[in-house]
Amino acid sequence: xxxxxxxTQQMLLGGIDCTSCKIKIxxxxxxxxxVTEASVxxxxxxxxxxxxxKQVSEATIQERVKxxxxxxxxxxxxxxxxxxKHNHHHDHAGHSHEDGHTHNEHDEEDEQDHSxxxxxxxxxxxxxxxxxxxAVALFTIAILFEKPLHNTPDNIAEFAVIxxxxxxxxxxxxxxxxxxxxxxQIFDENFLMTIATxxxxxxxxxxxxxxxxxxxxxxxLFQEYSVGRxxxxxxxxxxxxxxxxNLKINGTVKQVSPExxxxxxxxxxxxxxxxxxxxxxxxxxxxxxxxxxxxxxxxRTLKAGDPILAGMINSSGxxxxxxxxxxxxxxIAKVLDLxxxxxxxxxxxxxxxxxxxxxxxPVVVFLSLGIALLPPLLIPGANRAxxxxxxxxxxxxxxxxxxxxxxxxxxxxxxxxxxxRGILVKGSTFLDALTTVKTVVFDKxxxxxxxxxxxxxxxxxxxxxESELLTLxxxxxxxxxxxxxxxxxxxxxxxxxFSEVTDYEEIPGHGIRAVVQNQVVIAGNDRLLHRENINHxxxxxAGTVVHLAVDGCYAGYIxxxxxxxxxxxxxxxxxxxxxxxxTVMLTGDNQVVASAVxxxxxxxxxxxxxxxxxxxxxxxxxxxxxxxxxLAFVGDGINDAPVIARADVGIAMxxxxxxxxxxxxxxxxxxxxxxxxxxxxxxxxxxRQIVLQNIVVALGIKAIFIALxxxxxxxxxxxxxxxxxxxxxxxxxxxxxxxxxxxxxx
Numbered sequence: 219x220x221x222x223x224x225x226t227q228q229m230l231l232g233g234i235d236c237t238s239c240k241i242k243i244x245x246x247x248x249x250x251x252x253v254t255e256a257s258v259x260x261x262x263x264x265x266x267x268x269x270x271x272k273q274v275s276e277a278t279i280q281e282r283v284k285x286x287x288x289x290x291x292x293x294x295x296x297x298x299x300x301x302x303k304h305n306h307h308h309d310h311a312g313h314s315h316e317d318g319h320t321h322n323e324h325d326e327e328d329e330q331d332h333s334x335x336x337x338x339x340x341x342x343x344x345x346x347x348x349x350x351x352x353a354v355a356l357f358t359i360a361i362l363f364e365k366p367l368h369n370t371p372d373n374i375a376e377f378a379v380i381x382x383x384x385x386x387x388x389x390x391x392x393x394x395x396x397x398x399x400x401x402x403q404i405f406d407e408n409f410l411m412t413i414a415t416x417x418x419x420x421x422x423x424x425x426x427x428x429x430x431x432x433x434x435x436x437x438x439l440f441q442e443y444s445v446g447r448x449x450x451x452x453x454x455x456x457x458x459x460x461x462x463x464n465l466k467i468n469g470t471v472k473q474v475s476p477e478x479x480x481x482x483x484x485x486x487x488x489x490x491x492x493x494x495x496x497x498x499x500x501x502x503x504x505x506x507x508x509x510x511x512x513x514x515x516x517x518r519t520l521k522a523g524d525p526i527l528a529g530m531i532n533s534s535g536x537x538x539x540x541x542x543x544x545x546x547x548x549x550i551a552k553v554l555d556l557x558x559x560x561x562x563x564x565x566x567x568x569x570x571x572x573x574x575x576x577x578x579x580p581v582v583v584f585l586s587l588g589i590a591l592l593p594p595l596l597i598p599g600a601n602r603a604x605x606x607x608x609x610x611x612x613x614x615x616x617x618x619x620x621x622x623x624x625x626x627x628x629x630x631x632x633x634x635x636x637x638x639r640g641i642l643v644k645g646s647t648f649l650d651a652l653t654t655v656k657t658v659v660f661d662k663x664x665x666x667x668x669x670x671x672x673x674x675x676x677x678x679x680x681x682x683x684e685s686e687l688l689t690l691x692x693x694x695x696x697x698x699x700x701x702x703x704x705x706x707x708x709x710x711x712x713x714x715x716f717s718e719v720t721d722y723e724e725i726p727g728h729g730i731r732a733v734v735q736n737q738v739v740i741a742g743n744d745r746l747l748h749r750e751n752i753n754h755x756x757x758x759x760a761g762t763v764v765h766l767a768v769d770g771c772y773a774g775y776i777x778x779x780x781x782x783x784x785x786x787x788x789x790x791x792x793x794x795x796x797x798x799x800x801t802v803m804l805t806g807d808n809q810v811v812a813s814a815v816x817x818x819x820x821x822x823x824x825x826x827x828x829x830x831x832x833x834x835x836x837x838x839x840x841x842x843x844x845x846x847x848x849l850a851f852v853g854d855g856i857n858d859a860p861v862i863a864r865a866d867v868g869i870a871m872x873x874x875x876x877x878x879x880x881x882x883x884x885x886x887x888x889x890x891x892x893x894x895x896x897x898x899x900x901x902x903x904x905x906r907q908i909v910l911q912n913i914v915v916a917l918g919i920k921a922i923f924i925a926l927x928x929x930x931x932x933x934x935x936x937x938x939x940x941x942x943x944x945x946x947x948x949x950x951x952x953x954x955x956x957x958x959x960x961x962x963x964x
Contacts, residue, residue, distance in 0.1 A: 229265045232289035349386045356383035380424040388431035407617045414613040421603050426934035433938045460494035476545040487537045493530045496548045497539035504535035582616040611927035614937040631955035632905030640888040641898045648884040651867045652902035656847035662805035664854040667780045671705035675777035682773040694732045694739040697722050727829035740767045758810050785893040792896035804833045833861045912948040919944050
């Protein structure tokens, strides 16, 4: 059975101003045949839909959204990404960023306008506040003078005070409920509040009716303010996006949009400016602020020849940079795309809560109806007004809005907080997976070690000299980008004429073969010598080694040292302290080198001399042994991409790692520091802890008050305080995780 090719489409929607909007859109779209997942981010108004274009069209999806009463605000910059799902047990659809899309200036302006129109900016808060203040004043008058007002002829004065207070505090809710009923969207919190308060008015519980509507509206304002904070945090992150690039053309400098700069162009970056595109420094040296990418505040010193990434801030000298990647493929574009869209990959907890709310509200309405109607019919002497009142209490307590908004807000905070620390999580589902990781598997070179090799010894055999051996090795390795090859060329330190090298061939997992000055040279590991039947006297050399043979004769070997990263030993200790049961290293290096590194780091086990496909086989075995617990793999090279894809949680080194590894990974570490793995797990556990706290507290308190309301102990006053209190408590608790201070002591 073939896996269908799925398309992921993004749309910016207008009219999303509350959590019920999210639930309505997601639920309605996911009921469409061919739609596998729909996710609305309330904080940005962005909809992400994953669907099979053979079963449902984009036009049908748009029509369904419009039929629900929402508008599609911005389709100028298509974010459609076709993604074929991987045939392994977790889903990477939407990981591909080949189109390099990140929203342009128009997108950003529209999104900012949208945030002011729909929910949570200062402007909206000021607009909503006066009616609420007037309603509070009228409500206070009604409470203080309840008896005199109540004793007036026909209670005209009481209604004259209460009804304006009710309409001022509840007009938005009443209007929204009416509009939704006309659209066939009945069961939401606006409907619950409307029938609860109208019922209270009907049984002449006037102050309670106003209190319910007033406190509900105050709670909504706080919710909108919390969502506004989330929107502003995204806006602050988007401010690191470079707006212009100083393009050098024929000795002149012209300001252009970064999207218009091509690979190979030269750009000038002055002190204080953001680096607009990834590139290599040709002239100048400077200190750069990398905090936007890595979360680290310590400046980094760069010089001519060093790579430099978009999003860094040039602190001192003037830099001339040759562009190596288009803007859409640059580091900062990927960071912005990942962070802004990360919450579209919903965790199982979020999916459960969304479905729970979809069925929960109708159940509550019919349960309340049963409490209002059945006891007076079945229990002798039961007072109808009393049971109607109890039903109204149940409706107020049962409003799910605080719970539903606090869960995604918690995950959003976790992803945002991690991004501030240079840990990019591609979806809340991967945060959840990290919490149960018990096995962490590392690649060696470039992951646990620096990957900066240096030639330390040249051992010759069969009459070859050291200079001969180094010359042949450097020329044979002249086309390779492998760090080992680069270290040999650096040790040779002379220009290489490429015409001297012909018939170059890379042999994966072994080394290279090339013709150098009419001699057939092979350079690689011990496996290569055995494959080519080259007689040699020593198979196990301590260290990273490149063996050479010339025209079938063993010429000797070059010993190369690779340093272990400073934080690697601490990274392994931190993982052990956090309860990770098994740390493993997989490497293509020989047994002697692997053993030395594993012993130095304190790893539980290692497997050496692996070909790329061998790593996948070993991961399969480890996955079988890990059972229900999750396995994470950490790597950086292009040969690690299949293993990263196969692991439960794939983690890539984002600073120097290959594009293939970064694209395939679920989590990207921008600092290339292995210690960030433990930090990512700590972030995930803290996020999960706060989400579970919200679920337990919200459902627990609501269950208690539902029981009290059903037996007539809780009043509408207590119900409204319970509902609003639970909502605010959950939202404030979720907001805690946005602060990076939570991760300072992991």
